[in-house]
Amino acid sequence: MSKVATRFAPSPTGALHIGGVRTALFNWLYSKNQKGTFHLRIEDTDKERSKDEYKLQIIKSLKWIGIEHDGDEYIQSTKINDHIKVANELIRNGNAYKCYCSNEEIEEQKKRAKQKKLPYVYNRKWRDLPESDAPDNIKPVIRFKSKIEGSSTLKDLVQGDIEIENNTIEDFIILRNDGTPTYNLSATVDDHLMNMTHIIRGDDHKINTFKQMQIYVAMKWTLPSFAHIPLIHTIKGKKLSKRDNASTLDDYSKIGIMPNALRNYLLRLGWSYKDKEIFTLEESIEHFNLEGIGKSPSKLDMSRILSMNEHYIKTINENELYIQLVQYCELFKEKIEADKEEKIKHSLIFLKNKAKTLEDIYNNAKYIVLSKVDFDKNDLNLIDAKAKTIISEFKNNIKILKVLNKETLEPIINNLIKAHKTNFKGIGQPLRVALTGSKFGPGIYDIIISLGKEEVEKRLSDKVLA
RNA sequence: GGUCCCUUCGUCUAUCGGUUAGGACAGCUGGUUUUCAUCCUGCAAAGGGGGGUUCGAUUCCCCCAGGGACCGCCA
Numbered sequence: 001m002s003k004v005a006t007r008f009a010p011s012p013t014g015a016l017h018i019g020g021v022r023t024a025l026f027n028w029l030y031s032k033n034q035k036g037t038f039h040l041r042i043e044d045t046d047k048e049r050s051k052d053e054y055k056l057q058i059i060k061s062l063k064w065i066g067i068e069h070d071g072d073e074y075i076q077s078t079k080i081n082d083h084i085k086v087a088n089e090l091i092r093n094g095n096a097y098k099c100y101c102s103n104e105e106i107e108e109q110k111k112r113a114k115q116k117k118l119p120y121v122y123n124r125k126w127r128d129l130p131e132s133d134a135p136d137n138i139k140p141v142i143r144f145k146s147k148i149e150g151s152s153t154l155k156d157l158v159q160g161d162i163e164i165e166n167n168t169i170e171d172f173i174i175l176r177n178d179g180t181p182t183y184n185l186s187a188t189v190d191d192h193l194m195n196m197t198h199i200i201r202g203d204d205h206k207i208n209t210f211k212q213m214q215i216y217v218a219m220k221w222t223l224p225s226f227a228h229i230p231l232i233h234t235i236k237g238k239k240l241s242k243r244d245n246a247s248t249l250d251d252y253s254k255i256g257i258m259p260n261a262l263r264n265y266l267l268r269l270g271w272s273y274k275d276k277e278i279f280t281l282e283e284s285i286e287h288f289n290l291e292g293i294g295k296s297p298s299k300l301d302m303s304r305i306l307s308m309n310e311h312y313i314k315t316i317n318e319n320e321l322y323i324q325l326v327q328y329c330e331l332f333k334e335k336i337e338a339d340k341e342e343k344i345k346h347s348l349i350f351l352k353n354k355a356k357t358l359e360d361i362y363n364n365a366k367y368i369v370l371s372k373v374d375f376d377k378n379d380l381n382l383i384d385a386k387a388k389t390i391i392s393e394f395k396n397n398i399k400i401l402k403v404l405n406k407e408t409l410e411p412i413i414n415n416l417i418k419a420h421k422t423n424f425k426g427i428g429q430p431l432r433v434a435l436t437g438s439k440f441g442p443g444i445y446d447i448i449i450s451l452g453k454e455e456v457e458k459r460l461s462d463k464v465l466a
Numbered sequence: 467g468g469u470c471c472c473u474u475c476g477u478c479u480a481u482c483g484g485u486u487a488g489g490a491c492a493g494c495u496g497g498u499u500u501u502c503a504u505c506c507u508g509c510a511a512a513g514g515g516g517g518g519u520u521c522g523a524u525u526c527c528c529c530c531a532g533g534g535a536c537c538g539c540c541a
Contacts, residue, residue: 011541043541076541103539119468119537141539159471168469168537176539183541206470207536230472230534237533265478268490272479275489294479296472297534304478304491314504354503364502413500424500432501440502 004036006198008062008069009076009187011043012054015248016061018300019202019232019240022266026229027200028067029267029288039194040069043076045186050077061249065259065266066281074194076186083181083189086219087142087174095218096174098140099126100133121170142175144184146214154209157198157227157290164210172211188212192221200227200290203297204239227290230270230297240300252305254332256358258324260316261309270298278311310356318348321361328358329369336369343368347450350442367436368450373459375437382439383463387430390416394431395460404453406445413444434463 008024010016031038040059044050059073090096099122106122113120127145134140147166154162174185181189187208191199199209206228216223232240240247252262264279271294273279273287313321322345329336336344344351344365355361367373383391397412398404416427428444435447435456448456 009541013541046540049540106539114467117467121468121537162470164470170537173539178539180539182539187541202535203471204535205541208541210470228471233534235477239535268478270478275480277478277490294472298478301477301491307491350504353505428500442502444500 004034004197006031007039007041009041013049016058032285033288037070041074065263083186086189096144099143100138100140139177141173141177143171144174146171158293184211188215196224198225203228203231233297233299257309261312265305265308270294306356313352333362350446373437379433382433404449
């Protein structure tokens with residue numbers, strides 16, 4: 001048996017969709033599991049909507065999540081002549097024909113079908129009409145001569161055998177009247193030219209597969225294996241579309257979801273391996289198989305994505321996490337200056353305990369990242385006269401400390417609690433606000449220690465004087 | 467409407483005829499705790515309905531219901 005080759009074939013007409021990412025992931029994992037190759041084909045034949053920037057963005061997104069294709073990307077538009085050749089060959093061998101129906105004629109048929117509440121199927125008018133009957137004012141389209149009798153079976157690797165009556169497949173157009181090929185022709189010819197052994201794609205392509213299988217047969221090409229994976233649905237149970245929010249990769253990366261977490265989530269969405277939930281990239285390659293793909297569509301669940309991300313935040317090492325944070329902040333927040341690296345890296349150990357996303361980490365680390373703290377007016381009001389006294393006393397008390405750590409700070413705080421007949425909150429809250437500008441955030445000891453003595457004194461002075 | 471697909475806790479899923487139907491996320495308890503969290507206990511939560519086959523069905527078959535996809539000279 002030949003080496004497994006799979007492909008992902010997006011059209012560059014928009015940002016990469018999370019459903020597409022999962023399809024790409026499954027294709028990639030399957031090929032890697034089988035020690036085969038994975039290819040990227042850009043289906044850019046829709047000239048109106050295809051954009052180069054989208055192509056670049058697709059490649060970048062795939063790379064972001066850990067998928068890299070083998071070889072160069074295959075650009076469909078450069079192969080149009082091959083597609084046309086096949087169309088002509090199909091006419092020659094009697095498997096396709098020119099259809100001279102006018103637009104009006106087709107529209108009329110569609111309208112009539114609609115009125116009778118019947119499905120529209122092209123009436124195969126020109127299937128057997130001689131070329132001599134052709135009107136000279138109409139440019140023909142080329143239609144594939146679909147089988148009318150009997151039925152066809154698709155041996156789907158995920159869904160099992162699917163049988164369909166041949167007469168439900170119409171004589172679909174393979175060449176438009178401007179001479180350009182349509183999707184079903186192009187995709188089939190390309191898959192053949194690229195020597196694809198496994199076509200793994202969304203459920204929504206099932207009907208196309210029946211059309212494409214007929215082209216393979218008509219051209220006497222070897223049929224690849226097909227696997228149709230269930231679609232991802234929105235929480236409302238509908239097919240996910242680009243119009244839904246939180247549907248593109250960017251939607252996730254911008255809120256600080258890490259690639260590995262999303263990859264892991266997507267892997268487990270519609271696929272399972274026993275009770276295992278967490279898969280490193282290597283493990284996912286090792287265990288991935290087509291048998292583990294479920295048959296029913298699955299709903300996107302944000303809370304799971306978040307908790308997966310949280311898991312990765314908590315378990316990857318601080319250096320790795322810091323790298324991710326820096327990249328994230330540079331892209332979506334403030335750039336982290338190099339001189340902040342030490343402070344932030346050391347703080348990660350407590351920052352990550354309260355974060356589900358990189359954005360959470362950023363928010364909780366803002367007091368370190370930004371040199372100047374923004375104060376909310378309501379929070380500022382918390383620093384009243386009494387608070388100022390406390391802050392000022394605290395500041396005086398730490399002056400004599402050589403090192404700031406929990407052991408040295410705790411007695412000071414405890415004394416203040418006693419002196420002011422208050423509780424920990426009574427001391428901690430004003431200090432927290434003065435130091436970070438927020439009522440919420442890391443533990444007060446963590447804040448003080450991470451900021452360092454000099455910075456603490458500076459920030460406290462500002463508040464007392466204010 | 468036609469064709470095809472799907473159906474286990476709210477969600478993702480395990481089970482490949484015999485289980486107290488398991489896990490994870492979310493939810494809710496209780497505990498630890500300096501805010502918010504984290505962490506640790508525990509609880510609750512599922513086989514759409516009806517027929518078969520079988521000693522025994524979530525598991526196999528059929529019917530129904532519900533949901534979904536497709537039905538472009540888009541890909």
